[in-house]
Amino acid sequence: MRVLLVAPEAYPLVKVGGLADVVGALPKALKPLGVEATLLLPWHRGLAARGVGEVRFPFAGKEVQAPLGERVEGGVRFLLLGVEGFDRERVYGYPDDAERYLRFARAAAEVARGFDLVHAHDWTAALLALYAPTVYTIHNLAHQGLLDPGLFFFLTGLPWSLFHMEALEYYGKVNLMKGGIVFARLVTTVSPSYAEEIQTPEFGMGLDGVLRKHAHKLRGILNGLDPEVFDPAQDPHLPAPYSREDPSGKALAREAFRRATGLRPPILAYISRLDPQKGLDLVLEALPRLGELGFSLYVQGVGEEALAQGFREAEAKHPGWVRFVPAYDEALARLAYAGAEAVLVPSRFEPCGLVQMIAQRYGTPPVARAVGGLKDTVEDGKTGVLFQSYHPEGLLYGVLRLFRLGAEALGLRGMDKDFSWEGPARAYLEAYRRALG
Numbered sequence: 001m002r003v004l005l006v007a008p009e010a011y012p013l014v015k016v017g018g019l020a021d022v023v024g025a026l027p028k029a030l031k032p033l034g035v036e037a038t039l040l041l042p043w044h045r046g047l048a049a050r051g052v053g054e055v056r057f058p059f060a061g062k063e064v065q066a067p068l069g070e071r072v073e074g075g076v077r078f079l080l081l082g083v084e085g086f087d088r089e090r091v092y093g094y095p096d097d098a099e100r101y102l103r104f105a106r107a108a109a110e111v112a113r114g115f116d117l118v119h120a121h122d123w124t125a126a127l128l129a130l131y132a133p134t135v136y137t138i139h140n141l142a143h144q145g146l147l148d149p150g151l152f153f154f155l156t157g158l159p160w161s162l163f164h165m166e167a168l169e170y171y172g173k174v175n176l177m178k179g180g181i182v183f184a185r186l187v188t189t190v191s192p193s194y195a196e197e198i199q200t201p202e203f204g205m206g207l208d209g210v211l212r213k214h215a216h217k218l219r220g221i222l223n224g225l226d227p228e229v230f231d232p233a234q235d236p237h238l239p240a241p242y243s244r245e246d247p248s249g250k251a252l253a254r255e256a257f258r259r260a261t262g263l264r265p266p267i268l269a270y271i272s273r274l275d276p277q278k279g280l281d282l283v284l285e286a287l288p289r290l291g292e293l294g295f296s297l298y299v300q301g302v303g304e305e306a307l308a309q310g311f312r313e314a315e316a317k318h319p320g321w322v323r324f325v326p327a328y329d330e331a332l333a334r335l336a337y338a339g340a341e342a343v344l345v346p347s348r349f350e351p352c353g354l355v356q357m358i359a360q361r362y363g364t365p366p367v368a369r370a371v372g373g374l375k376d377t378v379e380d381g382k383t384g385v386l387f388q389s390y391h392p393e394g395l396l397y398g399v400l401r402l403f404r405l406g407a408e409a410l411g412l413r414g415m416d417k418d419f420s421w422e423g424p425a426r427a428y429l430e431a432y433r434r435a436l437g
């Protein structure tokens, strides 16, 4: 079976968040199952690849050409599509994102002709479902890709007959995420709990009705974690390797992390995008109490300016025990996963979440909110702590409970958990077969 995975980002070429980890790992896990998976990404600025030809596609009433590049990384074949609008510094965050990703997806539909099936990821690739047999994976329902219908139908040349409630129309706009859900042969999301939650008004982001209607083709497949990328026994960013059998190297990681941050233990770490999804307002509100209780706080992430401002101010006010690193830094992130006493994941909603899985793999217990994939991956009271209410007191209670239960022992137990890709890859193969059958 030849499958084309279409996504905006993929590790190790380009990564903003968890989507890249998942898309980068899945092809490797599918290989032993007989699936030949190729990854197609936009040719973002700075990515080196060998030119292998050109893709011609209709767009905005004209025939357009885009160079196609190829590169093999870790045994995975990447194709890079050089459509206009991607020679930029960032992957997302421009006013014309919907339009440039539409161009990318339309061109990708031509590349898809050489494959049995498309596996499209998130709204940026959702359009593929209208052109090829597609399995569509929702990584995050919060970003849907809304376009003015006039612009959408002019650019794609698709018929206006698609502009109705059962197809692409959404409150007077075209909604690409909705198109993916309606037109894909099968829809998956990244944890069983999130698959349930998004069918309710609380988590459905306005699409719960559509998801309920298409529930018969919706599956929750829990993300795995790439065992080679995230492994404290062979992580070049750590001062010494360690494992469940011999965790002694973890003490060195703790020392190195304390030295790098100037913080005193116990250190609570947050490593992720600065996004309202992630519950950082709770961390800011709980912050003074955490300080009074003797904790240090480490926050690493880029994203919303208002949240960054909040943590800059907190650090300026409490330089002794708050450290804010407004950067994407893989090496520091690994040191934090290995060297902190606990990792905070207080998300408002969480499709799956990799942070809590990485933390457990590195023997550091998460304090996470009991939503979505967090519920499916943290064993409350055994490998971490889950708290219910979206309130600073909920988070504080979770933190205190973890340390009462014994953070270190829970962390070690978390290292026994199996987050391998074997099960998820088999579930995707089953989804592919159904989509083609």
Ligand SMILES: Nc1ncnc2c1ncn2[C@@H]1O[C@H](COP(=O)(O)OP(=O)(O)O[C@H]2O[C@H](CO)[C@@H](O)[C@H](O)[C@H]2O)[C@@H](O)[C@H]1O
Pocket (backbone or CB within 6 Å): 016, 017, 018, 019, 020, 021, 022, 139, 140, 190, 223, 271, 272, 273, 300, 301, 302, 327, 328, 329, 330, 333, 350, 351, 352, 353, 354, 355, 356, 358, 373
């Ligand atoms: N500043 C920084 N420096 C270094 N590393 C950083 C970083 N900021 C983030 N990261 C890394 O990015 C990844 C974050 O992954 P998550 O899955 O937890 O969240 P994200 O919301 O990005 O993903 C979305 O897609 C994934 C994949 O399906 C879902 O798990 C998730 O719920 C959904 O919101 C982790 O590997 C983390 O270490």
